[in-house]
Amino acid sequence: MSFNVIIVGGGLAGLASAVHLSKEGLSVLLIEKHEYPKHKVCGEYISNEVLPYLNALDFNPFDYGAKKIVDFTLSTPQSRSISAKLPSGGFSISRYCIDWELSKKAKQYGAEILHVNATDIQFKNDRFEVFTHQNKKYTSELVIGSFGKRSNLDMKMNRSFVQKTSPFLGVKAHYKGDFPENAVGLHNFEGGYCGISKVENNDVNICYIADVELFKQYKNIDDFQKRVLSRNRFLKEVFDTYELAFEKPLSISQVSFSKKEPVENHILMCGDSAGMIHPLAGNGMSMAIRAAQMASQKILKFKSGKIKSRADLEIQYTEVWNKEFSSRLKSGHIIARLFRLGFFSELLMILLKTFPFILPNIIKHTHGKPMKAEL
Template structure:
C-alpha cells in the first residue's frame, strides 16, 4: 500500500509495548494506523520483564494471552540491601514475567492481523501545521496524519528536534541485561541492591531467568569491563553472587544501554501524545515500567477514539484531558519511584529503611501498591 496517497488516521512512532498496544486498540475501532519502528521483530531489549497484573484485562481486550505465550505467574517479592539484608512479601496484585522478545513479537503479529501497517525506518522529524502532522523519516519518506503518538522509548533524535529539556542533560545511569538458565522460583520477582545500583531477577518464558541491573556509570567506568564490575561490585550482594555463579548465560554477550534519564518529561510535546518511556521513565527499583507503557497506550487510544467520534470537540480539549488522565495514573507512581530510589542510593539510610520494613511488614505492600496501580478498566 502506498501510504503517501492513502489516509493515515494515527501514526505511531515506535513499535514497542506502548506503540503496538495503541496500534491494536485503534485498529480494532477500524482506524487506519501506521507504525514506524527502527528495529526488526523479534528483538531482545534491556528491560526488567516483570509486568503487574493490572494490565491483564487490557491485554485480553487486545486478544493477547500472555500465559499461552509462556509467561510465568508471579505473586512473591523479595528485596535486599547492599549488605544482603533480605525482606520478603506477597505482591498485592501479582504480576507475570515475559520477555520483550516474546511480547513485542506477539503484539506486532496481532497488530498486522488487525491491518496495522508496520514499516522499518527511523523518524527524523515531526512537523505540525494547519491541524495536521507531517512525519519525515531517515529514508526521506513523508507521511501525513491527523494524530501522532510518540512511543519511541527512552531517548531519540526526535527529542533533540523537539528541544525536550531532559535530552540536554547527561544521565549517569547504565543498564545491563542478560538471560540465564538455572534454578530460581518462577513465582518470585527479586530486587537486590548493590553499591550504586540494583538488579531485578525474575523468570520469563522457556524457563529463562531475566537478570537486569542498573548502575551508576561513574562507578562502572572505573572497572575494565562488565565482568570485573560484577565480581567486584555486584557480587558484594551475596544473593546476586549466588544467582550469577549458579546459572548459565543464554546470551553470548550481555545487552547494555546507557544515558538512561529519570528526569521529568512532558507527556505532551508539539501536540504529540507521548506514551511509555517516551513520556516518563519510572525507576526500575519499582519494577513496573512495562505496565505503565501499556496503561499509557490505553489512555491515549481511548481519548483519540473519543476525539475522532466528536465526543471530545477540539484538539486542545483532547490534549488537556490526556494530561489530566496521565497525571492521575502516573504522577504519584513516579514520585514514589523517585523517593525510593533516593533512599536506596544511600546505603546507611537503606539499611535503616529495611529495619523499619522488618518491624512493620505491612509498609512494603503499601509501597508496592503505590507503584502498581489497579486492574485497568476497559472502555
C-alpha cells in the same frame, strides 16, 4: 501516504496503541526501526493490573508461556533481605516474545508496521508529517510518540530532559539457572539495583540499573558484576552459578528518570517517552500499557467528535496522564533515592523487617488498580 494515526516507536506502548486503534477501525502506521522479534534492556516483569485491558485486546500473555509471579524478595547492598507476597501479583514475559506477538496482533487488525528510522516529525496546517531515513514522508491527523527512554527525535525536538546528562546505564541478559518461576527479586548494590525473574522459555532475565561513573572504574560488564554486584550475596550466587544465555549482555546508556511532558509539539507521548519510573519502585511495562489505553481512548473520542478540538484532546490526555502517573513517579524517585543512601537503606530494611506490613503497602502505592476491560 496518509493515516488516521502514526505511532512512532514500537515498544509496548506503541504496540498496544496500534492494536487498540486498528481494532477499533482507524488506519494506523507504526514506525519502528528494529525488526521483531528483538531483545531489549527491560526488567520483563508486568503487574496483573494490565490483564483486563490485554484481554480486551484479545491478547493473553499466558498463551505464550508467561510466568505467574506471586513472591517478591528485596535485598540491600549488605544482603539484608525481606520477602513478601505481591498484593495483586504479576507475570514475567520477555520483550522478545510479547513485542513480537503484539506486532502480529496489530497486523491482524490492519495496522501497517514499517521498520525504518523516523528522523523528524513536523506539525503544520493541523497535520503531521513524519519523515524517515529513506527520505519518505507519511502524514496523519494524530501522532503518538512512543520512542522510548531517549532518542534522536527527543534531541530533534529539543525536549528539556535531553539537556541533562543522565547518571545511569542499563544492562540486561538472559541466563540459565535455578530460579523459582513464581518469584521476582529486586537486589540493591552500590550505585544501583538489579531485577531477576524467569521468563516464558525458562531463561532467567537479569536486568540492572547502575551508576555510570562507578561503572567506568571497572574494565567491563563482567568485571563490574564480579566486583560490585556480587558484594550482594544474592547476586553473587547468580553470577557464580548461572550460565549466560546471550552471546553478551545488552546495555544502554543515558537512562533518564527526569521529568517529561505527556504532550509535546502536539504529539501524545506514551510509555517511557512520557516518563520513566525507577524499576526499584514500580514497573514501567504496566505503565506503558496503561498509557496506551488512555491515549487510544482519547483519540477515539476525538475522532468520534466527543472531544471537540485538538486543544481539548491534549488537555484531557495531559490531565488523565498526570492523575494516573504523577504520584507513582514521585514515589519512585523517593524510594530509589532512599535506597541509594547506603547505611540509611540498611536501617530502612530493619524497619521493613520489624513492621512487615509496610512493604505490601509500598508496593500497592507504586502500582495501579486493575485496568478496565474496555477499548
